[in-house]
Amino acid sequence: MAQPGGHQEARDFYIGVLDMEEIPLPKEIAGQFDLLWFRFLDMMIHLSFSDDYIPVPVGRHICLEVSGLLKLRTRLEAAGFKIEDQVKLADRDRFFIPDPFGNYFELMEFHALE
Known part of the structure:
Protein backbone atom coordinates (compact mmCIF):
# COMPACT_ATOMS: atom_id res chain seq x y z
CA MET A 1 0.00 0.00 0.00
CA GLY A 31 -8.63 2.59 -14.76
CA GLN A 32 -10.48 0.50 -12.17
CA PHE A 33 -7.77 0.55 -9.49
CA ASP A 34 -5.15 3.12 -8.51
CA LEU A 35 -2.10 0.87 -8.84
CA LEU A 36 1.51 0.85 -9.99
CA TRP A 37 3.32 -2.38 -10.81
CA PHE A 38 7.10 -2.83 -10.84
CA ARG A 39 9.30 -5.77 -11.89
CA PHE A 40 12.65 -6.81 -10.43
CA LEU A 41 14.12 -9.94 -12.05
CA ASP A 42 11.31 -12.51 -11.76
CA MET A 43 9.46 -10.73 -8.95
CA MET A 44 6.72 -8.11 -9.14
CA ILE A 45 5.75 -5.44 -6.62
CA HIS A 46 2.18 -4.12 -6.74
CA LEU A 47 1.46 -0.83 -4.99
CA SER A 48 -2.08 0.24 -4.25
CA PHE A 49 -2.68 3.95 -3.62
CA SER A 50 -5.71 3.96 -1.36
CA ASP A 51 -7.36 6.11 1.27
CA ASP A 52 -7.05 3.36 3.90
CA TYR A 53 -3.22 3.48 3.87
CA ILE A 54 -1.60 2.17 7.08
CA PRO A 55 2.23 2.04 7.38
CA VAL A 56 3.66 -1.48 7.70
CA PRO A 57 6.01 -2.41 10.57
CA VAL A 58 9.53 -3.71 9.79
CA GLY A 59 8.44 -7.21 10.83
CA ARG A 60 6.55 -7.49 7.54
CA HIS A 61 8.93 -7.02 4.66
CA ILE A 62 10.26 -8.31 1.37
CA CYS A 63 13.82 -9.63 1.29
CA LEU A 64 15.90 -9.09 -1.85
CA GLU A 65 19.25 -10.78 -2.38
CA VAL A 66 21.62 -8.35 -4.10
CA SER A 67 25.25 -8.22 -5.11
CA GLY A 68 27.31 -5.19 -4.22
CA LEU A 69 25.41 -4.53 -0.98
CA LEU A 70 27.99 -2.09 0.41
CA LYS A 71 27.93 -0.03 -2.79
CA LEU A 72 24.12 0.00 -2.72
CA ARG A 73 24.12 1.01 0.96
CA THR A 74 26.48 3.91 0.20
CA ARG A 75 24.22 5.05 -2.65
CA LEU A 76 21.09 4.86 -0.49
CA GLU A 77 22.71 6.76 2.40
CA ALA A 78 23.99 9.44 0.00
CA ALA A 79 20.42 9.82 -1.29
CA GLY A 80 19.19 10.41 2.27
CA PHE A 81 17.44 7.09 2.90
CA LYS A 82 17.27 5.80 6.47
CA ILE A 83 19.16 2.51 6.82
CA GLU A 84 18.07 0.20 9.63
CA ASP A 85 20.52 -2.45 10.77
CA GLN A 86 19.16 -5.57 12.44
CA VAL A 87 20.70 -8.56 14.19
CA LYS A 88 23.94 -9.60 12.44
CA LEU A 89 23.88 -13.01 10.78
CA ALA A 90 27.03 -15.07 10.21
CA ASP A 91 26.43 -15.93 6.55
CA ARG A 92 25.19 -12.62 5.17
CA ASP A 93 25.36 -8.86 5.36
CA ARG A 94 22.01 -7.10 5.45
CA PHE A 95 20.03 -4.02 6.33
CA PHE A 96 16.45 -2.77 6.10
CA ILE A 97 15.16 0.25 4.26
CA PRO A 98 11.62 1.61 4.04
CA ASP A 99 10.22 2.86 0.79
CA PRO A 100 8.52 6.29 0.88
CA PHE A 101 5.31 4.64 2.18
CA GLY A 102 6.69 2.58 5.07
CA ASN A 103 6.87 -0.75 3.22
CA TYR A 104 10.10 -2.42 4.34
CA PHE A 105 12.76 -4.18 2.31
CA GLU A 106 15.56 -6.30 3.66
CA LEU A 107 18.50 -6.07 1.29
CA MET A 108 21.08 -8.79 1.83
CA GLU A 109 24.15 -10.38 0.32
CA PHE A 110 25.43 -13.83 1.27
CA HIS A 111 29.14 -14.32 1.92
CA ALA A 112 31.37 -17.30 2.65
CA LEU A 113 31.67 -18.30 6.30
CA GLU A 114 35.20 -17.97 7.64
Whole structure:
Protein backbone atom coordinates (compact mmCIF):
# COMPACT_ATOMS: atom_id res chain seq x y z
CA MET A 1 0.00 0.00 0.00
CA ALA A 2 1.06 3.55 -0.57
CA GLN A 3 -0.26 6.97 0.26
CA PRO A 4 -2.74 8.40 -2.24
CA GLY A 5 -1.01 10.66 -4.74
CA GLY A 6 2.44 9.17 -4.08
CA HIS A 7 2.95 7.91 -7.62
CA GLN A 8 6.06 9.97 -8.43
CA GLU A 9 7.64 9.13 -5.06
CA ALA A 10 7.01 5.46 -5.84
CA ARG A 11 8.63 5.77 -9.26
CA ASP A 12 11.57 7.69 -7.81
CA PHE A 13 12.17 4.89 -5.28
CA TYR A 14 11.34 1.72 -7.19
CA ILE A 15 12.78 2.82 -10.54
CA GLY A 16 15.35 5.42 -9.50
CA VAL A 17 16.76 3.76 -6.39
CA LEU A 18 16.03 0.03 -6.74
CA ASP A 19 16.37 0.04 -10.55
CA MET A 20 13.07 -1.78 -11.11
CA GLU A 21 11.01 -1.57 -14.28
CA GLU A 22 7.47 -0.18 -14.27
CA ILE A 23 4.99 -2.63 -15.79
CA PRO A 24 1.84 -1.36 -17.50
CA LEU A 25 -1.35 -2.52 -15.83
CA PRO A 26 -3.40 -5.10 -17.72
CA LYS A 27 -6.25 -3.48 -19.62
CA GLU A 28 -8.72 -5.47 -17.50
CA ILE A 29 -7.82 -3.49 -14.36
CA ALA A 30 -6.35 -0.26 -15.76
CA GLY A 31 -8.63 2.59 -14.76
CA GLN A 32 -10.48 0.50 -12.17
CA PHE A 33 -7.77 0.55 -9.49
CA ASP A 34 -5.15 3.12 -8.51
CA LEU A 35 -2.10 0.87 -8.84
CA LEU A 36 1.51 0.85 -9.99
CA TRP A 37 3.32 -2.38 -10.81
CA PHE A 38 7.10 -2.83 -10.84
CA ARG A 39 9.30 -5.77 -11.89
CA PHE A 40 12.65 -6.81 -10.43
CA LEU A 41 14.12 -9.94 -12.05
CA ASP A 42 11.31 -12.51 -11.76
CA MET A 43 9.46 -10.73 -8.95
CA MET A 44 6.72 -8.11 -9.14
CA ILE A 45 5.75 -5.44 -6.62
CA HIS A 46 2.18 -4.12 -6.74
CA LEU A 47 1.46 -0.83 -4.99
CA SER A 48 -2.08 0.24 -4.25
CA PHE A 49 -2.68 3.95 -3.62
CA SER A 50 -5.71 3.96 -1.36
CA ASP A 51 -7.36 6.11 1.27
CA ASP A 52 -7.05 3.36 3.90
CA TYR A 53 -3.22 3.48 3.87
CA ILE A 54 -1.60 2.17 7.08
CA PRO A 55 2.23 2.04 7.38
CA VAL A 56 3.66 -1.48 7.70
CA PRO A 57 6.01 -2.41 10.57
CA VAL A 58 9.53 -3.71 9.79
CA GLY A 59 8.44 -7.21 10.83
CA ARG A 60 6.55 -7.49 7.54
CA HIS A 61 8.93 -7.02 4.66
CA ILE A 62 10.26 -8.31 1.37
CA CYS A 63 13.82 -9.63 1.29
CA LEU A 64 15.90 -9.09 -1.85
CA GLU A 65 19.25 -10.78 -2.38
CA VAL A 66 21.62 -8.35 -4.10
CA SER A 67 25.25 -8.22 -5.11
CA GLY A 68 27.31 -5.19 -4.22
CA LEU A 69 25.41 -4.53 -0.98
CA LEU A 70 27.99 -2.09 0.41
CA LYS A 71 27.93 -0.03 -2.79
CA LEU A 72 24.12 0.00 -2.72
CA ARG A 73 24.12 1.01 0.96
CA THR A 74 26.48 3.91 0.20
CA ARG A 75 24.22 5.05 -2.65
CA LEU A 76 21.09 4.86 -0.49
CA GLU A 77 22.71 6.76 2.40
CA ALA A 78 23.99 9.44 0.00
CA ALA A 79 20.42 9.82 -1.29
CA GLY A 80 19.19 10.41 2.27
CA PHE A 81 17.44 7.09 2.90
CA LYS A 82 17.27 5.80 6.47
CA ILE A 83 19.16 2.51 6.82
CA GLU A 84 18.07 0.20 9.63
CA ASP A 85 20.52 -2.45 10.77
CA GLN A 86 19.16 -5.57 12.44
CA VAL A 87 20.70 -8.56 14.19
CA LYS A 88 23.94 -9.60 12.44
CA LEU A 89 23.88 -13.01 10.78
CA ALA A 90 27.03 -15.07 10.21
CA ASP A 91 26.43 -15.93 6.55
CA ARG A 92 25.19 -12.62 5.17
CA ASP A 93 25.36 -8.86 5.36
CA ARG A 94 22.01 -7.10 5.45
CA PHE A 95 20.03 -4.02 6.33
CA PHE A 96 16.45 -2.77 6.10
CA ILE A 97 15.16 0.25 4.26
CA PRO A 98 11.62 1.61 4.04
CA ASP A 99 10.22 2.86 0.79
CA PRO A 100 8.52 6.29 0.88
CA PHE A 101 5.31 4.64 2.18
CA GLY A 102 6.69 2.58 5.07
CA ASN A 103 6.87 -0.75 3.22
CA TYR A 104 10.10 -2.42 4.34
CA PHE A 105 12.76 -4.18 2.31
CA GLU A 106 15.56 -6.30 3.66
CA LEU A 107 18.50 -6.07 1.29
CA MET A 108 21.08 -8.79 1.83
CA GLU A 109 24.15 -10.38 0.32
CA PHE A 110 25.43 -13.83 1.27
CA HIS A 111 29.14 -14.32 1.92
CA ALA A 112 31.37 -17.30 2.65
CA LEU A 113 31.67 -18.30 6.30
CA GLU A 114 35.20 -17.97 7.64
